[in-house]
Amino acid sequence: MIVNFIPAMGKEEMEMQLWSYIDKTCSDAEAQRIAALVAGNKQWQAAHQQLLALHRTLTVIEPGQPSMRFSKDVMEAISVAQPVPASKSYVNPWVLRGVMAVFVLLLAVIFIYTLPLINWSSAARPAMPFRFDLSKLDIGKWWMAIAGVNIVLLIIFLDAFFRFKTKHAR
Amino acid sequence: MQEQIKDADIIQQVLKGQQAVFSILVDRYGHFVFTIALKYVNSREEAEELAQDTFVKAYRFLADFNNKSKFSTWLYTIAHNTCLSFLRKKQGITIAADEEQINMIAERSGMAEQASHLGESRSQKKVLAEAIHMLPPADAELINLFYMAGQSIEEIGLITGMDANNVKVKLFRARQKLRSIIEKYYRDELSYL
Numbered sequence: 001m002i003v004n005f006i007p008a009m010g011k012e013e014m015e016m017q018l019w020s021y022i023d024k025t026c027s028d029a030e031a032q033r034i035a036a037l038v039a040g041n042k043q044w045q046a047a048h049q050q051l052l053a054l055h056r057t058l059t060v061i062e063p064g065q066p067s068m069r070f071s072k073d074v075m076e077a078i079s080v081a082q083p084v085p086a087s088k089s090y091v092n093p094w095v096l097r098g099v100m101a102v103f104v105l106l107l108a109v110i111f112i113y114t115l116p117l118i119n120w121s122s123a124a125r126p127a128m129p130f131r132f133d134l135s136k137l138d139i140g141k142w143w144m145a146i147a148g149v150n151i152v153l154l155i156i157f158l159d160a161f162f163r164f165k166t167k168h169a170r
Numbered sequence: 171m172q173e174q175i176k177d178a179d180i181i182q183q184v185l186k187g188q189q190a191v192f193s194i195l196v197d198r199y200g201h202f203v204f205t206i207a208l209k210y211v212n213s214r215e216e217a218e219e220l221a222q223d224t225f226v227k228a229y230r231f232l233a234d235f236n237n238k239s240k241f242s243t244w245l246y247t248i249a250h251n252t253c254l255s256f257l258r259k260k261q262g263i264t265i266a267a268d269e270e271q272i273n274m275i276a277e278r279s280g281m282a283e284q285a286s287h288l289g290e291s292r293s294q295k296k297v298l299a300e301a302i303h304m305l306p307p308a309d310a311e312l313i314n315l316f317y318m319a320g321q322s323i324e325e326i327g328l329i330t331g332m333d334a335n336n337v338k339v340k341l342f343r344a345r346q347k348l349r350s351i352i353e354k355y356y357r358d359e360l361s362y363l
Contacts, residue, residue, distance in 0.1 A: 019342055025323055054349065057360070058317040061298055063201040064208050066218050071196045073218070074225045078192060081226050086233035 011047075018048050022055050092160050095153070102149050177241040184232055196225055199242060202319045203249045209303070209310040210253040220256055224249040243325045246315060250329050253307075297359045301351045309344035316341060 020026040021034040037044045175194060183191045200221065207220035227248050228235075235244050302310050308330075315321045315329060323341070327334045352360050 015346075016339075016342055019345065020338070023323070025338065051345075054345065054352075057294065057298060058313065058345075060295060061302065061314075061318050062295055063205040063314075063318050064214075064217075064299075065201055066204040066221060067214070070200055070204070070218055070221070071193055074196045074200070074222050075190070075193050077222055077226050078189065078229045081230050083233065084230050089233075 014044065014047055015051065018044070018051050021048075022051060095156055095160060098156070099153060102153070106146070178237060181232060181235060181237075181241065184229070192225075192229055195228075195241070195245075199245055200225075202242070202314075203245065205314055205318065206246060206249045206311055207253055209307045209314065210257055216256075220253055221249070223256075224252050227252065239328055240325065242319065243321060243328055246319060246321065247329045250311070294360060297356050301348060301356055301360075304351050304355070305344060305347055309340070309347055312337070312341050312344045313348065 017026070017030075017034055018038075021031055021038075024031070026034065034044075038048045039045075177195065177198075180191050180194050184195075203224050204217055204221040207217040207224070208214070211217050211220065224245065228245050231248075235241065302313055305313070312326060312330075315326050316323075321329065323334050323337050326332075326337045326341075330337065332340070
């Protein structure tokens with residue numbers, strides 16, 4: 001009976017819900033609601049039948065068949081392929097953690113530097129409660145610090161890379 | 171007998187150096203990978219090459235498979251990316267997705283002409299396969315992954331790099347397009363739809 005009072009719904013929205021119901025991708029409550037609609041509303045019932053027919057047909061589609069030689073060709077190609085060691089064996093997690101720590105540290109420094117500059121008592125300019133005084137920031141010094149850290153990381157990375165290359169060349 | 175060996179066990183054996191065991195995975199998933207590739211290229215030869223590339227990549231990077239997803243999902247992800255890379259290199263195209271392009275694709279693949287000359291009785295499976303082939307590749311891939319390869323919405327999301335809701339909507343649109351194609355070209359043979 002409730003289904004007679006459902007608000008008017010576009011065909012696309014109805015089909016979207018029906019597909020969710022057919023695919024079982026909706027919640028239990030949603031499935032119950034749609035099942036009631038299908039049982040009690042002719043429009044929903046007809047659409048459900050139509051979509052269900054397509055769904056059942058699609059479930060029996062068969063994959064294409066490659067040639068008889070396919071498996072043999074693949075195995076021949078594999079016989080000359082070199083397996084690559086797991087990336088975790090040559091990507092040092094400490095290097096990644098180091099890079100992450102540098103970024104976190106950088107953000108923390110910027111935050112700490114900015115915090116005292118905020119004028120908490122200023123009500124005149126609520127949209128911009130603080131002024132970032134760029135003249136106080138020594139860009140050259142910062143740049144050198146970041147470049148220095150990057151150079152160290154690059155050296156660590158190159159070291160790890162050449163160690164890996166040497167190990168696998170043996 | 172082969173079907174009873176779990177993918178994870180096969181992978182372990184391959185990683186221990188038993189290369190020949192990999193053929194079980196090739197036999198198990200070869201036709202699915204081939205079908206995915208066939209949606210992106212028109213020739214069987216190219217599709218086989220792409221499927222072969224997929225398996226070679228899977229073999230080479232097998233040590234990186236972490237068992238968090240199904241092997242098939244991981245393999246289809248490689249297949250999907252291999253096909254897209256191939257198309258980008260070959261044509262520099264973006265995948266057709268507009269409804270209006272269905273006719274163009276159908277004409278290009280000669281399916282529209284075939285469809286108008288359907289006289290002899292053919293199996294419904296074959297007719298349906300033809301109809302799916304007329305879809306834009308991305309749509310055909312979604313339908314194949316969902317129905318033929320038995321991948322869930324979430325797994326398709328992993329394969330194609332889309333979120334689950336996006337997959338749901340795109341699958342919905344793909345089925346709508348498929349119905350339009352059936353209505354237009356295969357009304358007599360699939361009249362019950």
